[in-house]
Amino acid sequence: MSIVIRADASQSIGSGHIMRCLTLAARLMGQGAEVSFICRDLPGNLSEYIRSQGFEVHILPRDEACDLPWKRPGQTWLETTWKSDAEQTMGVLKKYGRTIDWLIVDHYGIDHHWQSRLRGVVCQIMVIDDLANRHHDCDVLLDQNYYHNAADRYHGLIPKDCSLFLGPQYLLLREEFYRARKDMKIRTGEVSNILVFYGGSDTTNETEKCLTGLSDYISSKLEINVVTGQSNPNKERIMHICSSMPNLYYHCQVSNMAELMNKADLAFGAGGSTTWERCFLGLPSIVTVTAENQVETTQAVSDLGAIWNLGWYEEVSTASIVKVAERLLMEPSKIVDMQKRALDVVGVRGSSGIEQLVEVIFLGRVD
Structure with missing residues (x-):
């Protein structure tokens, strides 16, 4: 064929x-x-x-x-x-x-x-x-x-x-997600590992905005994995930021995204197809809408409580990222609930x- x-x-x-x-x-x-x-x-x-x-x-x-x-x-x-x-x-x-x-x-x-x-x-x-x-x-x-x-x-x-x-x-x-699902991490609400990935290109540079907002939380107790695609026009700058701060690990065009998602307790990212990868592994996520085609489905999934929708990227500031991050870090039960609702969205059909x-x-x- x-x-x-x-x-x-x-x-x-x-x-x-x-x-x-x-x-x-x-x-x-x-x-x-x-x-x-x-x-x-x-x-x-x-x-x-x-x-x-x-x-x-x-x-x-x-x-x-x-x-x-x-x-x-x-x-x-x-x-x-x-x-x-x-x-x-x-x-x-x-x-x-x-x-x-x-x-x-x-x-x-x-x-x-x-x-x-x-x-x-x-x-x-x-x-x-x-x-x-x-x-x-x-x-x-x-x-x-x-x-x-x-x-x-x-x-x-x-x-x-x-x-x-x-x-x-x-x-x-990808097959890696089905393998990861069999050994899926069960989140307790405590956050020690964060994943930052705003899509392959991230032309609006939400990655740097997020890292700026999280900078005060970076410590020896918190590991942050930052992923960009090969087509990201700001990847060199993002790599430099990660290399200049402790416990920030930079990855480019990875083939082990499921592994990184499974390790994380919380994710920051864009709407789009990555939403379903995160939901499939029950990864609680704080989402920024970066394109018109993401608006409807991001809101729909947010209405189910499976993600936290920050809204349109032009209206998302470092302050708003910090505000939501602080709330979730102070209320672990919300992270646990978000995991359950994310898994409910995708079901268990494998x-x-x-x-x-x-x-x-x-x-x-x-x-």
Whole structure:
């Protein structure tokens, strides 16, 4: 079976789309599928990292016109027009010389126009989305996020015969998280280890803001692990800050995130896909919303008491970080309760959700 994934990463897009696609790609390759990626050459792309994970990557050229001020909606994600991206993608697919069984698309800049154009060169299309703000022409749609109105969000946006996989039971998590879940840390409310990770790019530099707020709490009794992605434009500065203060440990583009999360008693981070990794391991977290697509789901999970939502990043100050941190440190019972509620959000289905997805892709079976 031949499967191609169209997704991008950049300093503005972040790394979440690629990372969750890599998780699915590893599962599919483990079942014998040939999986490759198509990515655009954007600043902060993860093409070399994808190759290091054992997958072929076809690079679409950077569109020099994408820096012009008249970009239309969607071009800020694709960095070109949908027609141009579709034609370039089609050109790559035609060079394969074999049938493409599935095209998996994880991209906010792609909708039914692009997907319909590619129908002639692939057998089936799967979409990974969480915005529910545009029409899709696809056979399967996955949205692994939690929303109050999850069942209704895609009504009228997908074909009637499209199979929907909705909710955290279909989380795309790397195998390391399932291993960590079996030996999951049970938090007592006491905090001796903190994890700071605001996503792969963190263009708003929430990491430094958080470290500034936590600086008065750094002591021999508190270990803080700070993680950045390779595309983080401030990673050198963050590394310098960590090296100049005791008990701050810097990590870049890690492959042991589950281990770091399992060690932590409390986390500071952004909304987005990392929310589900933290919830899956019951890690209480203080979350800052750093992108529009994080607003709805972050609030929904916060309403359940599974995370503490600080709100939009421009309104989050070091003082507000300190205020929440002090409250949680003074009330250990809140940390224990947050762990329980985080685990309740994702349930206990283990890897069965993603296994069902893989079965659909290989057998076309929907239970």
